[in-house]
């Protein structure tokens with residue numbers, strides 16, 4: 001009985017290693033994007049839609065089946081013209097700065113979801129979420145945040161944000177890419 005079982009395990013192991021092709025000539029491509037690079041790449045691509053001249057942020061929300069359920073980037077609310085509201089950040093008059101008006105990428109992604117909800121999903125975002133976004137991340141029951149940059153780690157809005165996420169038991173971790181750059185070349189498809 002034991003012998004038979006071991007034999008079948010050996011058989012399965014052999015079958016799982018069978019290659020139906022010549023290894024050198026037809027193996028799969030090696031420098032494909034890992035899932036996390038793909039999701040963060042989508043977030044960075046979405047950021048290119050942002051009209052903010054200083055900082056473009058994108059977010060991509062993914063469910064447990066690795067399906068993208070939401071994408072967003074930082075921008076003005078619907079019907080608030082990109083050409084009417086200010087994009088500056090250093091005016092002494094707060095009403096002349098963008099901060100009063102811009103919706104953050106994370107919030108836009110959550111509001112634009114194409115699923116019923118984002119419960120249990122993972123949020124990929126270029127910049128660590130601020131405290132206001134974290135409140136909404138928590139309330140929408142996102143389970144994990146993967147961020148690229150934490151360049152505002154010392155600022156109160158990031159410190160507060162981490163306190164909120166920690167209290168709510170939401171995990172967050174920094175994205176570690178294999179590829180430092182992803183290039184989109186619209187001409188490449190015409191090659192070979």
Ligand SMILES: Nc1ccn([C@H]2C[C@H](O)[C@@H](COP(=O)(O)O)O2)c(=O)n1
Pocket residue numbers: 052054055056057073074075089098102103104105106125127128129130133
């Ligand atoms: N997690 C974040 C952080 C920032 N944003 C947006 C909000 C502004 O449009 C811009 C930040 O402006 P800055 O002061 O860096 O010029 O990025 C976001 O969407 N998500």
